[in-house]
Amino acid sequence: MNALKKLLIGLGFAAIFIFPVVQTNPYYIHLVETIMIYTILLFGLDIVVGYTGQVSLGHAGLFGIGAYTAGVLFMHMHAPIWITLPAAIAITAAFGAVLALPALRVTGPYLAMVTLAFGTIIQILINEMDWLTEGPMGVRIPKPHIDGVAMGDEHYYWLVAVLMGLSMLVVHRILKSHLGRAFEALRDSPVASDCMGVSVYKYKVIAFVLSAGFAGLSGALYSYSEQYISPNTYNFELTILFLLAIIMGGRKTRLGAILGATIIVMLPKLLDDIHTFRMVALALAVVVLVGSLVAISRKIAQPRTLLIPVLGTVGLAVFAYSLKNITDWRLTIFGLMILLVVYYLQDGIVGFVKKCRDLLVGQRTMPPAPAIDGRDAISAAVRSGPEQILKANNLLMQFGGVKALNNVDLVVQRGSIHGLIGPNGSGKSTMMNVLTGIYVPTAGAIQFVEEQIHGKSSAHIALNGIARTFQNVQLFGEMTALENVLVGLHHTFRSTLPEVALKLPRHSREEKEAIARAMNLLNFVGLADLAMEEARNLPYGKQRLLEIARALALDPRLLLLDEPAAGLTAPDIKELVAIIHKIREHGITLILIEHHMDMVMAICDTVTVLDFGQKIAEGTPAEVQTNEKVVEAYLGGEAA
């Protein structure tokens, strides 16, 4: 974080703290307090929605659990706030775990469906369980007492402000750590995450439980703030508002959460009064009109694309001044404004402002890459293991009637480069997927080093020494090259969530060591200069090299390269071949799938040839090249 950003955050918090001193009207103090309480929930929701890319429709329910934990503990036991807040966090996080553990086992929209049902059930339960929650009557809960004296409104406001600041710090630290990188990686490419030893299921659950914890804290603070809670508050509409707040503010930014909370709290209030609404509509129209004129004059955008937002906002302003009464139109206007923002600002307001800044001021320069310390990037341990490092027996992989692998045996010698070739559809990629646990073979066994690995998860296999690259590059596009390699180094971190949140020495040390190691790995494949560039912006050839560096971060004994030269230019292929030789010199065994025959014949020690899922030949490149079956099946045209 640069000095200017720190200064702005400091000033922002100073303004929040001074607010109740300069503005003593309790109505406004309460409004800002509500924004801060919602912000805490949105910090957590952004972990699930923005970082892991899941949709939760149950955060209003979780918010309700937090509120009722505080309410019920106070009502039945007169528990003080220092008990109700931690209890709300723990109980809501536990509910989050109960929800997430089954829902996240499967991919797809299950989390959305399960959380939707959960939100509804929670509201019904709160209503029905009068013996605990007083049902529709609701629960009254006074402001917290300290030493027997009730806190004043300002003091409670400051407590909320401190807790929001702490939440922001904790969330920021988590998201900048190996945990945050795991969340982001699993959204960008779940299959690559699993193959980097970062279990998609485990980290989705962790993200959801964390998020639920923040919803619990937010709910408990809300109950003291409102001093009365009832089941109606925690409805589906509130869940949608929370989601919209993330989308409108901008995902993956703390400022986006603050902005989103401000919008969902303030917008309905602004629409209460026709004069305020007119002013807002006019200001919006002027901003959009001037912004569009600047964009068109600088040739940043086409007039055609800006027509609808300009007409929409100008139309809204005209409509505002022609209205006599806003009451009947409130919801429609609210919905239309949200639609406009969601449709036109897909990266949210923060994302839009960043884009405008980049366009008007120019892209910001890349921050400098961390230093390279010159240590060997590859650990010596990768050289160990039995002579036959991989033994696959009678592998059968059946998809319906298709036998993608039909009783294939494969033995790979330690320290060799083993080529796997065959015509399109012969089963090479299926073999990679079976070896890395993406597919569980229908029959057969795989022994890697001393362990039977068939049926084991991809993350387990990755952590036990088999790394891979992908035929279609599977990088974590929104992360930098350095962060991509750091995901590969996830297995080197031992620090726990509290250590990350409190920034304890072990975590700082691990992060420093991982960054140094990642820089050495990037240097190994010649990408050190591009360490701070986002992976999606790298040229294609460099992306393939980055995948190799990321795979090497796992300290693999066996590295599987799936068509690494596909789509590369001749100089890129030369660079790639040099890197493959270097990897082998370090003692790492390689399996190489390639269609570039000259490359396979030049660098492989042994070549296995597949055709229609069966092994038709195996031997040295020279033997394979002259094998009749191979010539017929694969090299037929060229040989002829």
Ligand SMILES: Nc1ncnc2c1ncn2[C@@H]1O[C@H](COP(=O)(O)OP(=O)(O)OP(=O)(O)O)[C@@H](O)[C@H]1O
């Ligand atoms: N998930 C799947 N479901 C159904 N069929 C599959 C699946 N994966 C592979 N196959 C089938 O298995 C066969 C082997 O495919 P595979 O992708 O392993 O071949 P390949 O040798 O890697 O081909 P290419 O060189 O084109 O990548 C093909 O007939 C393919 O359609």
